[in-house]
Amino acid sequence: MNKFWIIFFHTFLTKLKTKSFIVTTVITLLIIVLLANITNIIDFFNKGEEGEKIAVIDETGVLFDPFQNQLKAIDKDIQLKKFTGDKTKADKQVQNGDFDGVLVLSNNQENLPAAVYRSLTISNTSLLSSLENGLQQMKTQMAATQMNLSQEQLTKLYEPVSLKKVALEKDAKTEEELSQARGLVYVLLFVIYFAVIMYANMIAMEVATEKSSRVMEILISSVPPIKQMFAKILGVGLLGLLQLALMLGVAYFSLKQNMDSMEGGFFDVYGFGDVPVATLVYAFVFFLLGYFLYATLAAFLGSLVSRIEDVNQLITPMTYLLIIGFMIAMFGLVKPDATFITVTSYIPFFTPMLMFMRVGMLNLPFWEPILGIVILLVTIILFAIFGAKVYKGGVLLYGKSSSFKDIKKAMQLTKNE
């Protein structure tokens, strides 16, 4: 077998067998399954729990029924109970745990409802807002009656204004489409970001380990460094694809299974109901290109290090580039057509995330993503040529300090003179 493939499969298989790889993969898969089933899980824990029980002391004698009606429409789980005793007695029952709280209804000077809510703690904000909403609606209705407004007049008053958004561009995405695209692009951006950081780091560590354990000397006495570097990058790349395929596969199936129970819910709004194939293909392409760009960078940075502890020091600037790209992409999700985003999407370090984000969110002319891909490819080739030169000298360079000055030294080692 060709030596390139021997290194390729060796890298792939040994990484695949490491405990850390297996553990992180299994944990991530578990998290995905958990997240996909999150509504079921919440339901499961909520099943045994009854709604809050609240004692109502109605000082007016007429507010209890309309309030109960209003509240039922808002949250039918809250149980209201008319309480006949006085406040101190009610407080005591709250302390005993018979009730979750006491609501005292009264009228103010203008003969409109007012209320006091007494409970052990006032941390349950969802209950409080339900109560407030109920009271508000009851108050509005009573005020309307006082002013002799009819139900029609009232409806007219509260009818929401109609604002229709019309995009003049022919293929521009509708508001609904945009929010659907946003969800998917957001998730895929995250995947690209994490995967590129993780696998590029893995490459740098791998190279540094081989160098610090001096296996490198034996390896490069058998196989040219450049061949070895690319075999390694491809090997880890295959590992990454396998891991991502596993995650996406598990995510897809567990979401599909829960789709029925979530119809119309969060997942539908954010566009997981039907996934546009083009976006997935672009995500795949930009992940691969981004990986190759940063992996080449990481490989030659890793080759400059003498001790594994120094890897992070050299990798940090590269990681910053990725983080900056990700931050711009997050900003871009809100305003994808900003000029700033357009310009930065052609800077090779940011292209994988930004161009993908634009392609997913906007209707770009075909040449734009293609241009981005070409720019990336050219940069990768340049980096590979430059990186290979540094790598060849770098792997033989042993010194106390590891810094960017070593790039020059490594290049000198590679040259004949």
Next chain:
Amino acid sequence: MALEIEHVSKRFGKYTAVDDLSLSIPEKTIFGFLGANGAGKTTTFRIILGLMDASSGNVSWNGKPVDYSTSDNIGYLPEERGLYPKQKVKEQLIFLARLKGMSKQEAEKELGRWLERFKVPDYADKKVEELSKGNQQKIQFIASVLHKPSLLILDEPFSGLDPINVELLKQAVLDLKESGTTIVFSSHRMEHVEQLCENLCILNKGKTVLQGSLKEIKQSFGKKNLIIHADFDVSFLKEYPGVRKSAVTPEGIQLQIEGEEVAGSILQEIVGRGFIRKFALEEPSLNDIFIEKVGASYE
């Protein structure tokens, strides 16, 4: 047919690591590289292996320039241990042998044989980091010879080994030579070089100080060692004409003399003074030659 090194120089900026080195190492012999630390041994090895390009000069093995087309025939044991600490012995040795063009089945068979020979068959499934330094060295040695190279380069092969393992490894090196391998090795331990090498060279600051066969070198050195053990005081011999160096030992004296004739006149001088238990004339040791040759240029 041999390993030819012709006018090889290697400069790093202004620093010259190897300076116009020319050597011819005959096939199926063992060649010793001696030199103080920083003399340029490792750099020379790296150039022979093609890890580094020489600034000028050529290296050829059996008439062909050394590059990645010949690397399958070359075995290398680096000075510092070079193995994956977290991988199992068997796994990585087979990987390394396959990178030298050996098939997996053959590598497995050969590995079993070597582990058996070094009396460590149960290490096959252990991780390298679990082994002691000496045992790692044995594994490292196997890694360099597993693919049956015709040229074997050993950089400090005996460091970190106990005497029993040194013998084990020495015997392996001699057997490899018998079966036709050309072996180049470096060492700080002169006695190893004396026992193994037919030819050798001494490097100092990138230059060859001395080269040739062990016999020639010793003869041309001229000076000999004279050891005298006697019951009377022989320390006056320090000042005797023809004595270059001396060291008083508890049992007598050890002298370095300029030639055999000096020994004769010393014997006449001390005969009759008392009982002489030992009077021995010895070839100079490589150690003496090394110290003299390399030490002189230090001054």
